[in-house]
Amino acid sequence: MKASILTIGDELLIGQVLNSNVQWISERLTAIGVTVTRHLSVGDEMDEITGALRFLQSSCDILIIGGGLGPTHDDLTVEALSRYFKIPLRYDEEWVGKIEEFFKSRGRPMTENNKKQGYLLRDAVRIDNDCGTAPGQFLMEGRTRIFVVPGVPHEMKSMMDRVILPKLLNDPSLGSTRILKETLLTSGVGESALAQRIEMDVERIRNIEGMSLAFLPSNTGVRLRLQMRASTPEEEATFRSEFTALEKACGSDAYGIEPGTIEECVHRLLMDRGETLAIAESCTGGLVSQRLTRIAGASKILRGTLIPYQTELKTRELGIPATLFEQSGVVSEASARAMAENIRTKWGTTWGLGITGYLGPEGDAFAPGGTVWIAVARENRTLAREFHFENHRERAQERAAAYALDSLRRALT
Amino acid sequence: MKASILTIGDELLIGQVLNSNVQWISERLTAIGVTVTRHLSVGDEMDEITGALRFLQSSCDILIIGGGLGPTHDDLTVEALSRYFKIPLRYDEEWVGKIEEFFKSRGRPMTENNKKQGYLLRDAVRIDNDCGTAPGQFLMEGRTRIFVVPGVPHEMKSMMDRVILPKLLNDPSLGSTRILKETLLTSGVGESALAQRIEMDVERIRNIEGMSLAFLPSNTGVRLRLQMRASTPEEEATFRSEFTALEKACGSDAYGIEPGTIEECVHRLLMDRGETLAIAESCTGGLVSQRLTRIAGASKILRGTLIPYQTELKTRELGIPATLFEQSGVVSEASARAMAENIRTKWGTTWGLGITGYLGPEGDAFAPGGTVWIAVARENRTLAREFHFENHRERAQERAAAYALDSLRRALT
Incomplete structure (x- = not known):
């Protein structure tokens, strides 16, 4: 099946x-075998939209149309479809009722112009929007399945996942070729070190017809995406066994499979052990x-967090003597250890996490800008590690948070 | 001048x-007055590319074509242009010499298939690629200026900045039109309520030739983008005065102009007043x-933050009596007020911010899932407000944080 996307x-x-x-x-469409x-x-212009429909409709089995469903005068999608396909509109009282409820549940009044979002194409099936007021629509025109979705990404994604993709998967016209794809998540290890660790697997995968492996580095770790076109059960089995081999080769550097996150991994580990955490x-x-x-x-595992942004609070709330800061610095191993240990004992948790650093540009005599110390404390044992990040506040915060979660994960496993 | 972009x-x-x-x-095109x-x-298919050329060419003065200029068999752009416009190719010895030099300077041998990149359309002017081997091309077809650029972003950008944009700026058909654009940032008010508040301005703006206003809602507030094509100082003055009128009409709902953020606004307000903040x-x-x-x-204005994620910490660290929670609930006006007031006095800051809520799905007998109370305390005065968000944790957290910053901003102004 061939698809076009009009935005x-x-x-x-x-x-x-x-x-x-x-x-x-x-x-998403490619993954289920749609081309x-x-x-x-x-743009938001009637002639442009109808011209686009003319160009696309004849050449596709599936047409996804996104955007232009808002309540204002420049939202023309539904009207354009009505004109182009010569289908009158109908007023969907039920949906307007839902819009009213939507506003009521948020304690805000519904405005008059939201009623516009109650107009649907007469022949269309409504696709409910579970996080907004613009309804989606499904329509058959000749051999073309037309889906209309909002431009707001999470509203569109919800409709695709809940309604549109399942509907297409059930469509008999869809062939049996699927794109298999699975992404292994790693953290706390760089791209080249990881590549070296799994060198043999990479070589083997390169020689399998239709299979590919991509290294996707980000602020929170390196993701490994394995992908393959498969149409037989044997091919699927090859894919599965290669992914398992990859997971094994990554060992403790791997913490899960997409769409998992490292915080979910930490949460699960703590829940499994019935343990708790306090953070400074x-x-x-x-x-x-x-x-x-x-x-x-999260409240089952996280007791609470203290953010002693001004140094004086580290003394007042965590009992870290000012002399420690004078001797070793606010950003130091001693400081991070004391934060982790003291927040743990203060709030009586199994684990304590301490993070102190200078995001830059400035540092001090003890630690230059970009230095971060992370400590993980349990009873009678604290591990601390030093990191250096680039002078970019937001990215340094993200990387430090990822390493902090990774340190906790490694201590828990 | 109208432009289309084919990738x-x-x-x-x-x-x-x-x-x-x-x-x-x-x-870039919009900024210089091109529409x-x-x-x-x-995709990389002959019929698809010629079909795209047919659809686009008739309706534009400028056609930018990107990608498909590589040395492999699936790079078909030049051949498709040759077929569609019936222009033969020429072999550009000079460019092939440059490709050879390019490889030599990198200590790598030029491969045979790179010679394909020496073929240009007979009637085209070559646009040199200063960081790759695929040449760009410029061609007039009827009234349409056609520019062919590589798909590699930095190669494309270099050609646009060095050759194509300067050429268009010198084109007499472009005229002196410039696009003026300014985005007003609002928070704490929904799209429809804002639309109602500035109804008269919206109406007036709609009737000004070449001016447009877009509502851009997000989790953190609604942005209002005013845009206008202007070619005379009078038109520029109209734009300025309309933007000022808009700002005025939004009143306290507006907090700045893009690329500002609400946290920057709060930071600046606190810095200006030499005041400090503590957060629970x-x-x-x-x-x-x-x-x-x-x-x-940020440490100049933010003393620190307490995240009493388990209720018991609200009692232990903030001295809120357990009886308050039993009588009014953990998520309640009384609870939010006590959090804001007590963190303020505990750490001796000018301002205290308290946020308590159930992100859902669960709530309790006092407050359903999605309820959030936000309180802002200063000396002798605390304001509290209730919000209801949808049952989606991440978005509810983002919206609650945006409203908390907005509440603080409103209290500070």
Whole structure:
């Protein structure tokens, strides 16, 4: 099956917004064996949209149309579809009721212009939006399956995952070739060290027809993406066994499989052991705690966090003597150890995590800008490690938080 | 002048690569007064490329074609142009000499297939590639200026900046039009409520020739982008005065102009007043603190943060009596007020910020999942407000953090 993707919005054409939706949709469609042949973006203009429909419709079995579903006057997608396909609109009372509820649950009044989002194409099936007010739509026109989705990425993604992709997977016209893809997550190890560790596997994978391996480094670790076109059970088995071999070769550097995160891994390890954590984080400013609390049920493992951003709080709240800072520096092994140990005993948890650093540009006589010390404490044992990051606050915060979670993970396994 | 951008490459259609080139080119063209009307991407197939040329050529004065200029058999751009426009190819000995030099300077041998990159359209002017082997080309076809550039981003950007944009700027058809653009940042107000507040301005702006206003909602607030094509000082003055009017109409809902952030606004307000802040944030898990500490010098205004993730810490560290939670609930006005007031007095700061909520899915008898209370305390005065967010942890955390910063900003102004 061939697909085209039409995205609508002036913000794309003036270059204000990067069109990440079209990449996301393309990746998902490709994975289920659909061939994407055209991406087209046009502005919020009636003639442009109808012209785009004319160009795309004849050549595809699937047409995904994203954007232009908002409540304002420049949102023209539904009207353009109505004109081009000569299908009148219908007013969906039920959906307007849901929009009203949506606003009510947020304690805000629904405005008059939101009612516009209650108009659907007469022949279309509504696709519910579970996180916004613009409904999606599904329509058959000749042999073309047309799906209309909002431009807001998470609303679009939810509709694709809940409704559109499952529907296409059930479509008998879809062949049996699938793209198998699995991504192994590693942390605490650099790209070249990892490449060396799994050298033999990389060589073997290179020689398997249709299989490829990509190293994807990021601020939070290196991801290894294994990919293969498969249409037989034997090919699927080869893929599985190669992925397992890769996982084994990575050993303790691997912590999970996408879409897992390192915080989920830490959360799970603590839950399994029935243990708790207290954090004293300074330069990361709350990022480690925020990542852990993104997980539902985080209060079962995280007792709490202290962010002693001004040094004096490290003395007052953690009982670290000012003389320690004078002798070793605020950013030092001694400081990180004391933070981890003292927050642990203060709040009576199994584990204590201490993070202190200078994100830069400035440092002090003890530690230059970019230095971060991370310590992990349990009863009678504390491990501390020093890191140096580039002088870019946001990236340094992210990398420090990732290494802190990785240090905790390694101590837990 | 109207422009279309055609990008060619299977890697775009399978979603392997994010098409950032098209955004970059669009932004540059828009800035010099060109109107981009279409973005189209097709794969490395002859019929698809010629079909794309047919669709785009008739409707534009400028056509930028990117990608498909490599040395391999699936790079078809030049051949497709030759077929579609019926222009034979010529072999550019001089460019092949440059390719040879390019390889020699890198100590690598030139491969035979690189010679393919020496073929140009007979009627085209070569655009030199100063960091790669694929030459760009410029061609007039009817009224359309066609530019062919490589898909490698830095090679494309170099050609655009060195040759193509200067050439367009000198084109008499471009005229003296410039695009003026300014984005007003608002927070703490929804899109529809904001639209209602500035209804009259929106109406007035709609009637000004060449001016447009876009509402860009996000998790952290609604941005208002005012844009105008201007070619005279009078038009520029109109733009300025409309932007000022818009700013005024938004009143306290506006906090700055892009690329500012609300945390920068709060930071600046506190710095100006020489005041300090202490935070007790629970459900946001450290996000408010992390956003503030992204700013260099945050330790001058932020004394520290307590994240009492388990309720018992709210009693132990903030002295909030357990009876308050039993009577009013952990997520309640009384709880948020006590958090803000007690962290302020505990650490002796000018301001205290308290955030407590259930991100969901679960809540309790006092507050359903999605409820968040935010309180801002100063000496003798505390303001508290209730919010309801959707049951999606990460987004609810982001929105709660944005509203917390907004509450602080409003209290400071």
